[in-house]
Amino acid sequence: MTRTIVVANQKGGVGKTTSVANLGAALSLLGHQVLLIDLDPQAALTASFGIDPYSISTGTPQLLMRDRFPLSRSLVPVGPGRRIGLMPASLSLAAAEVQIAFLPDRTTRLQQALQRNLVPFDYILIDTPPSLGLLTLNGLVAAREVLIPVQCHYLAMRGVRGLIETIWRVKRKLNPDLSLLGLFATMYDPYSRHSVEVIAELRSVFKTKVFNVIIPENVRFAEVPVAGKTLVEYMPEHEGARAYWQLAEVIASHG
Numbered sequence: 001m002t003r004t005i006v007v008a009n010q011k012g013g014v015g016k017t018t019s020v021a022n023l024g025a026a027l028s029l030l031g032h033q034v035l036l037i038d039l040d041p042q043a044a045l046t047a048s049f050g051i052d053p054y055s056i057s058t059g060t061p062q063l064l065m066r067d068r069f070p071l072s073r074s075l076v077p078v079g080p081g082r083r084i085g086l087m088p089a090s091l092s093l094a095a096a097e098v099q100i101a102f103l104p105d106r107t108t109r110l111q112q113a114l115q116r117n118l119v120p121f122d123y124i125l126i127d128t129p130p131s132l133g134l135l136t137l138n139g140l141v142a143a144r145e146v147l148i149p150v151q152c153h154y155l156a157m158r159g160v161r162g163l164i165e166t167i168w169r170v171k172r173k174l175n176p177d178l179s180l181l182g183l184f185a186t187m188y189d190p191y192s193r194h195s196v197e198v199i200a201e202l203r204s205v206f207k208t209k210v211f212n213v214i215i216p217e218n219v220r221f222a223e224v225p226v227a228g229k230t231l232v233e234y235m236p237e238h239e240g241a242r243a244y245w246q247l248a249e250v251i252a253s254h255g
Helices: 016-029 044-048 060-065 093-100 109-117 134-142 154-173 193-209 220-227 239-254
Strands: 003-007 034-038 076-078 084-087 123-127 145-151 179-188 210-216
Touching: 003 016, 003 134, 016 034, 016 044, 016 084, 016 123, 016 145, 016 179, 016 239, 034 044, 060 093, 060 109, 093 134, 109 134, 134 154, 145 154, 154 179, 154 193, 179 193, 179 239, 193 210, 210 239
Parallel strands: 003 123, 003 145, 034 084, 034 123, 145 179, 179 210
Antiparallel strands: 076 084
């Protein structure tokens, strides 16, 4: 059975796109068929794999706006061995969000598209914009599980509460199958007392929902997209790559 996981956090710069790309690569290398969906108008996930968002003619905007649009028409093979399917975003996704806002089924457009296409993947990972708007809502309605990256910063941690409340509202009203897979810390600096305190507070509030895997802060995460690759495949022995390997193994074991 396909596991559909939305990676969400309304705060920008917390590592959502980096996590989707590297987690997808690690799951692929573990032998799983993976689909990545770029639901962010900034198209950072698309650009991370060396694809120019300005050159995309079809992708998530068409998937959301057009009834019966075939997902296979826009899938791009990426990742290790080109074994990951990417549904790329173009810069017209922001306009698409405005257009679907006037449709009666505006919150279920992605869910319907995935149900129509019956995609043959083990995992679907959805990258969302840094907001709790309609695109993120579509991701929450289409998914079964929510994964939340939390930057090791006090203000980033405070914003998680609003996201959790949104998740429970979506579960009550739109998607009763939605559940919180877990939270994990990103951009961790072991020499920063603040980072240590943030993780302690996260574990105090969210208990066992906080994964023991911690993603370190490292400039390599920002550098490798220049090569159109993830850190997992480009530098597999790097501590950041190993952290995403661990996260992938933990998530796979939860299934």
